[in-house]
Amino acid sequence: MSHPKTPHVVDARYMEPPGPFEATMEMLDTLKDGEKMLLLLFREPHPLYRVLRQNGHSYETELLPDGTFEILITR
């Protein structure tokens, strides 16, 4: 799946926890420093935010009208 913001997308909208966290971490591992990935989710993943900050990754979140949170993560 690709997206205008980045070709690296994890669509976790219909995944049960901890699937979204694991899929995000696996994709982050495949990226080079400075590359971006997009996580799609139906909730704001505050525990994931904490891990991203601890690992030095930055992220921006946008809430879409259908209730999808788009989290653009930079490795």
Add this chain to the structure above:
Amino acid sequence: MNSSKAVLSFENAPPFAAPLRFFLTAPLFAVLAGLLVMIEGPALFASRWTPGALAATHLLTVGFMLQVMLGALIQILPVVAGADLPRPLALARAVHVGLSGGGLLLVVGFWFGQPWALEGGGLLLGGTASLFLVAMLFALRGVPSTSPTIRGLKFALLGLAFVVALGLLMALALAEGWALPLPLLADLHAGWGLGGWAGILLAAMAYVVVPMFQLTPAYPVRPSWWFPLAVLVALLGWSCGVVFEQAWLVRLSQLLAAIAGLAFAGLTLRLQAQRRRAKADTTYRYWQLGLSSSIAALLMLAIAALWPAASELPGWTIAFGILIVVGGFLPFIIGMLYKIVPFLAWMHLQNYGATRVMAPPMPKLLPDVEINRQMQAYGVAFVLLLAAVLLPDWLGRLAGLAFAVANGGLAWVLYRAVGRYRQAWLDMTLKLAIKKR
């Protein structure tokens, strides 16, 4: 650090003991409510103002609902709002003792007509809620409302402050004999409690847990922002109507609250119809019961707002109370407990075992067969309670017994799950020790 080696950060998650004490105590209050109905029998169904009806109502609203809601919030705040409570275990201990003791005192005050117990229970509950609210405000300071859940949570805390303040005022007025319009204030107290606190909190949590546990689409953003605001505006209008003695404003506000609630329930049913989980599990069924019963209760609220004489019909208010509390909020809460308790147990075991020893899967900690049986018992009790409104002499005591049994079943199921959790912890300790050698 290699990202894939990262695990979900647990150091900020409160210990299991923090929320668990609330989850294990709440069913005992519901058992007491059932026993009280059984002892009082038909007399309890005569009026909402009987000592037994007031005591049973608060056993459920304070002893069960408030108990689980505060415990769950202590657990879930870091997950849904990214906010950390200071010393969550100490807070949980204090709130649990205050809530259980205050709830029991209040019930003693109502049932036996003891002013000292009413006053003591009201003050203890007021103090406990204040402590909880201060801790929440401290944790949420500077946390922006980036999602409808966070804003809903903040509104719900405002609702909690109102319902507790009104409750304390009425407890003191009853104990001291102050001249206040108690029936009007009691309706407003119930409105803030069920709508402003429990209703908004339920919606704020539903935005997260319904898509997550039932694999439905998300709640669309616009109604998610609007629902808590509409309920809050309705309750502020209702309060102004009581203060300034404007009956039309009270009725208009009740109608607005009913419409907002119906819209939320209708939207949730629509989302559930689009779920991707083929199997209808117990949580889904409990939520279906909760939504159907809430819709019936909210229609009654709307009818009474448009045609006030309806609320004078025999059994009207008691039936409304059974529909909204026993058929509505309790099923929502029990449905969520059946997801939260095994998930927390599994999460703490998984964290304990790290990557060396695997935790048992969630269905082993809380088997479907046990919770299905409990749900069937609960459904029977709910139907009997509703039927007892029409046939109190025949069914009143039986309905109380059935409700006590169903909630005893809930306690049994949850205590068994905790027993399996403790056994799994011991087994894993042994396996970890062997692996270390």
